[in-house]
Amino acid sequence: MSDRQARKQAVTQADVARHAGVSGAVVSYVVHGGPRPVAAETALRVRASIEALGYRPNASAAALRTGSSKLLGLVVPDIGNTLWADLTVAAGRCAADRGYDLITASSEGSATIERQHLQSLAGRQVEGLLVTVVDMVDPDVAGITGTGIPTVLLNVFSDAPGVSSIGVDARRGAADGVTHLLGHGYRDVGLIIHPDETVELREQGWEQALGSRGPIERGPSTRQGGYEAALRLFGRPDRPRSVFVSSDMQAIGCLRALWELGLRVPEDVAVVSFDGAADSAFTTPPLTVVRQPVGLMARQAVDLVLDGGPARRIVEPATLTVRKSCGC
Amino acid sequence: MSDRQARKQAVTQADVARHAGVSGAVVSYVVHGGPRPVAAETALRVRASIEALGYRPNASAAALRTGSSKLLGLVVPDIGNTLWADLTVAAGRCAADRGYDLITASSEGSATIERQHLQSLAGRQVEGLLVTVVDMVDPDVAGITGTGIPTVLLNVFSDAPGVSSIGVDARRGAADGVTHLLGHGYRDVGLIIHPDETVELREQGWEQALGSRGPIERGPSTRQGGYEAALRLFGRPDRPRSVFVSSDMQAIGCLRALWELGLRVPEDVAVVSFDGAADSAFTTPPLTVVRQPVGLMARQAVDLVLDGGPARRIVEPATLTVRKSCGC
DNA sequence: CTGGAGTCATGAAACGTTTCAGCAGAACGT
DNA sequence: ACGTTCTGCTGAAACGTTTCATGACTCCAG
Numbered sequence: 001m002s003d004r005q006a007r008k009q010a011v012t013q014a015d016v017a018r019h020a021g022v023s024g025a026v027v028s029y030v031v032h033g034g035p036r037p038v039a040a041e042t043a044l045r046v047r048a049s050i051e052a053l054g055y056r057p058n059a060s061a062a063a064l065r066t067g068s069s070k071l072l073g074l075v076v077p078d079i080g081n082t083l084w085a086d087l088t089v090a091a092g093r094c095a096a097d098r099g100y101d102l103i104t105a106s107s108e109g110s111a112t113i114e115r116q117h118l119q120s121l122a123g124r125q126v127e128g129l130l131v132t133v134v135d136m137v138d139p140d141v142a143g144i145t146g147t148g149i150p151t152v153l154l155n156v157f158s159d160a161p162g163v164s165s166i167g168v169d170a171r172r173g174a175a176d177g178v179t180h181l182l183g184h185g186y187r188d189v190g191l192i193i194h195p196d197e198t199v200e201l202r203e204q205g206w207e208q209a210l211g212s213r214g215p216i217e218r219g220p221s222t223r224q225g226g227y228e229a230a231l232r233l234f235g236r237p238d239r240p241r242s243v244f245v246s247s248d249m250q251a252i253g254c255l256r257a258l259w260e261l262g263l264r265v266p267e268d269v270a271v272v273s274f275d276g277a278a279d280s281a282f283t284t285p286p287l288t289v290v291r292q293p294v295g296l297m298a299r300q301a302v303d304l305v306l307d308g309g310p311a312r313r314i315v316e317p318a319t320l321t322v323r324k325s326c327g328c
Numbered sequence: 329m330s331d332r333q334a335r336k337q338a339v340t341q342a343d344v345a346r347h348a349g350v351s352g353a354v355v356s357y358v359v360h361g362g363p364r365p366v367a368a369e370t371a372l373r374v375r376a377s378i379e380a381l382g383y384r385p386n387a388s389a390a391a392l393r394t395g396s397s398k399l400l401g402l403v404v405p406d407i408g409n410t411l412w413a414d415l416t417v418a419a420g421r422c423a424a425d426r427g428y429d430l431i432t433a434s435s436e437g438s439a440t441i442e443r444q445h446l447q448s449l450a451g452r453q454v455e456g457l458l459v460t461v462v463d464m465v466d467p468d469v470a471g472i473t474g475t476g477i478p479t480v481l482l483n484v485f486s487d488a489p490g491v492s493s494i495g496v497d498a499r500r501g502a503a504d505g506v507t508h509l510l511g512h513g514y515r516d517v518g519l520i521i522h523p524d525e526t527v528e529l530r531e532q533g534w535e536q537a538l539g540s541r542g543p544i545e546r547g548p549s550t551r552q553g554g555y556e557a558a559l560r561l562f563g564r565p566d567r568p569r570s571v572f573v574s575s576d577m578q579a580i581g582c583l584r585a586l587w588e589l590g591l592r593v594p595e596d597v598a599v600v601s602f603d604g605a606a607d608s609a610f611t612t613p614p615l616t617v618v619r620q621p622v623g624l625m626a627r628q629a630v631d632l633v634l635d636g637g638p639a640r641r642i643v644e645p646a647t648l649t650v651r652k653s654c655g656c
Numbered sequence: 657c658t659g660g661a662g663t664c665a666t667g668a669a670a671c672g673t674t675t676c677a678g679c680a681g682a683a684c685g686t
Numbered sequence: 687a688c689g690t691t692c693t694g695c696t697g698a699a700a701c702g703t704t705t706c707a708t709g710a711c712t713c714c715a716g
Contacts, residue, residue: 024704063388078417342672370694386671
């Protein structure tokens with residue numbers, strides 16, 4: 001109990017310095033390789049002491065002194081959505097390449113939680129913020145612009161000053177997906193989509209390609225949400241012969257619903273979905289998708305926040321990946 | 329460019345203190361509610377200043393001063409595995425409930441990356457470490473025990489001193505799954521498993537229930553790994569009529585392989601898998617699984633590292649969840 | 657020898673916070 | 687009137703780093 005109270009830093013720079021018979025400054029120089037030269041012999045002695053004592057620099061102290069936390073924040077709506085998991089992996093790797101760690105926070109679809117996470121990350125002095133917003137009610141994302149933290153939005157384009165955006169041309173991507181379905185001869189293409197500003201361009205693309213509004217069912221971008229929406233959509237007397245689903249997660253739920261209803265894919269219903277998450281290739285049948293290049297987007301986002309240019313807006317193409325669910 | 333060089337804390341405690349006409353100490357008291365009383369009127373004035381200036385305490389400085397970073401580390405082998413994503417969500421929620429943030433690091437199946445992450449997290453003074461190891465070559469996990477950071481292992485039981493473990497009774501769980509298959513009348517139950525110390529108990533459970541060793545194919549715990557292993561297993565002339573798959577990810581890949589081979593589930597091949605991740609309920613057909621209660625485990629893990637008792641070993645039951653893939 | 661350049665190590669300041677010791681003044685009982 | 691207690695605030699120290707200004711020492715040219 002008392003040994004737990006006495007929760008102090010195990011080994012400090014000063015300990016190492018004493019052990020090696022040098023000053024603290026030299027220890028710092030050895031650890032960071034500069035900015036002053038250190039004699040090879042001394043460096044060796046210091047390194048030996050570091051090893052012997054198991055010294056590990058206190059990141060908080062370094063961050064305080066240098067003003068650089070070497071921390072990046074990532075906020076996603078739902079880490080259980082494999083698309084965001086893919087994004088997280090890619091961003092984590094890029095960050096690590098540049099010596100940064102990533103604090104990942106999942107909002108679980110709640111704007112309130114999102115706001116809390118954002119506040120918390122700002123307090124942690126993260127040097128960059130990658131955000132996939134949950135529903136984008138707020139043009140200034142939770143007052144983040146005021147903090148001066150370089151921020152990139154990854155699933156929506158914002159006009160807020162100082163905020164960059166990276167995303168795909170969702171309207172065109174969606175239109176391409178629907179057009180592909182149309183090319184198979186389907187006249188009516190249903191839509192399953194989340195009722196949310198972040199994906200409204202997908203709805204527009206669908207409508208544009210279709211030239212009219214087909215049957216729509218709405219529900220959250222989750223497997224369960226897609227399942228329920230699909231149950232409604234294909235329970236209709238005028239059920240469509242094909243459907244464009246605005247996220248892979250919903251498509252996965254949709255597939256289960258269709259299976260339960262005894263409708264075969266693609267023979268009875270053709271399916272195309274948006275996102276191209278890792279698991280969209282492993283459904284039965286594998287999903288034909290409009291793919292977002294999240295790996296690329298993550299890399300660009302990390303570069304953008306870390307290299308500190310002016311706010312930018314980058315739009316990547318969303319490309320159709322044909323697999324089996326469309327009937328090809 | 330120069331305005332970016334001049335990267336200093338926007339608003340500090342001292343700024344607020346000056347603005348409100350009080351000392352820095354009072355600002356701290358107001359923010360934290362103590363440990364000294366503050367007159368209601370003064371508190372109001374300070375709060376107004378905080379609001380007006382947009383003050384946000386510097387977490388690094390607080391961490392340095394108090395020795396408490398309010399940070400927890402979570403290391404998972406692969407965040408794309410929805411089981412770990414589920415774990416991450418649960419752990420993040422528990423941590424947030426207690427005022428902690430979670431740094432999540434995904435090792436992507438590499439022990440080297442895992443070690444790097446662990447080192448980095450230790451340097452960040454995380455106050456607890458939740459680790460799902462990637463292959464468990466190292467009884468002392470990457471020298472973490474030396475750091476004195478409370479650590480919980482979540483997918484393997486370790487004898488390392490000072491390290492807690494929380495996990496399921498995997499041998500029994502696996503045996504239950506296989507026994508269920510046996511109950512359907514299948515005599516030979518194949519096995520798809522990752523060649524790795526972290527899951528060897530599942531293999532033992534399978535063998536124990538079976539009373540012998542059936543056909544095995546090995547591959548990584550990923551969708552692709554399961555897909556390839558299944559292709560081999562069911563390409564055999566003596567292909568089994570049922571299979572126990574040691575992870576949901578592999579089972580999802582297996583389902584795709586079976587679909588490609590024209591084998592129906594469960595009519596031609598019955599499948600039971602281990603884990604019970606979120607998406608195991610949304611495959612076609614939905615997977616019968618041996619479920620790990622990751623939500624519960626995450627909660628216990630957070631409590632364990634934060635409440636600071638002695639190292640413990642907790643084993644939860646893994647329970648069979650019957651869905652459709654077993655032929656019930 | 658002297659002076660200048662070069663190499664290496666040192667001490668101390670600063671980063672922004674939390675918290676302790678101390679102090680002024682008011683309130684109170686006697 | 688005088689101690690005593692309470693309330694509300696302040697100043698300063700400390701946390702562990704990084705880095706600057708300084709200085710000691712060596713080396714070499716003149």
